[in-house]
Amino acid sequence: MSNASPVTPKVGFVSLGCPKALVDSEQILTQLRAEGYDTAKSYDGADLVIVNTCGFIDAAVQESLDAIGEALHENGKVIVTGCLGAKKDAAGDDIIQKVHPKVLAVTGPHALAEVMDAVHLHLPKPHAPFLDLVPPQGVKLTPRHYAYLKISEGCNHRCSFCIIPSMRGDLVSRPIADVMMEAENLFKAGVKELLVISQDTSAYGVDVKFRMGFWNGKPVKTHMTQLVTALGELAAQHGAWVRLHYVYPYPHVDAIIPLMAEGRVLPYLDVPLQHAHPDVLKRMKRPANGEKNMERIQAWRAMCPDITIRSTFIAGFPGETETEFEYLLDFLREAEIDRLGCFAYSPVEGASANELPNAVPEEVREERRGRVMQLQEGISKKRLQSKVGKTIRVLIDEVNRNGGVARSVADAPEIDGVVYVKAPYEPHIKLKVGEFFDVKVTASDAHDLWAEA
């Protein structure tokens, strides 16, 4: 039965962008529910629409502007938040206000209080807040069995291709007790996989000088290794997985690999390397030393042979010579990264890299991206092939008449491959969404696996 009365104000929500934006959306939706607002599934049924935008690359900007246009056309009352909200054009004007002057308010990312102020102004708060309507874990946009846990906001680096620090500001780490409390609430609510996200997970706590906090009556430092250890313990109590994203290859990251080898957190490391050639990395102003990356990967594999390494790379960065690009290909051949994404360099407005000399023509950027992906296809195929015949643990995401679609420890949702699980022959064994199964891998291709329960 719905608790909403006919007078309960309804807010429509459009959430675009990366997992960090998704967490912002979840926090806004949680606050709306806490204050007694209801959510509407269509523009028609909404008294007001909030659009959470992405402003990272040109295609995302266009998608966000189109979504705002659609919401204005279909509903009329629109509040915009997110990365695009903080973006200015070359003349220094607010992009959204210029294209869509009818929006009621515009905020940048991670601006819960400002968004709520705008909602209160344009759709006044209902009198009796249904505080009890909000579950302790908040409102989640992900399926019930996995959730993102954002541990910090912003970034202290200034990579020359990136405008995130100008949109989201410097690193601000969440207090460790808050992070642990949220993780516990999520596990208690049935989450089976927690995905730790931030702009730079390995920098957690740098801004607060690794301040000491308390969790379960014990002192815990605001530091990545202590956080990961505590999350691993909590996950073990709830029989759940913890997966780490956006970890930079700093030396202290080595300390979490034994935790992976011991099975306390998933042996999966998402390390955005972006390039391999030291000169390109220098022009990119990347944190962590490029020359040591290969040694580091080899050391991680020696400590934890089952580790899955995921990374992203940029092809055709300004000034990238054919020799530098081939250096990248050689690195990839040797590193055999398990999961790899490659983007052709996209000159994001406001990024200092656009001022660098010797821009690479678009067709060359695309061609180089294609060469990386072609090389990776062979590597991925070979690495997945080595899993055929093995028994692996999977988490079921979806059940259909053929069986189920699942993910193994090597597959993060949305970005990696999947495991297609054949429906079990035994009628008493039923695949269930959000449950773990041990399956035997029967086949593979360059991205996915097939298995029998």
Ligand code: SF4
């Ligand atoms: S580390 Fe670099 S790419 Fe990542 S958010 Fe910070 S500035 Fe951007």
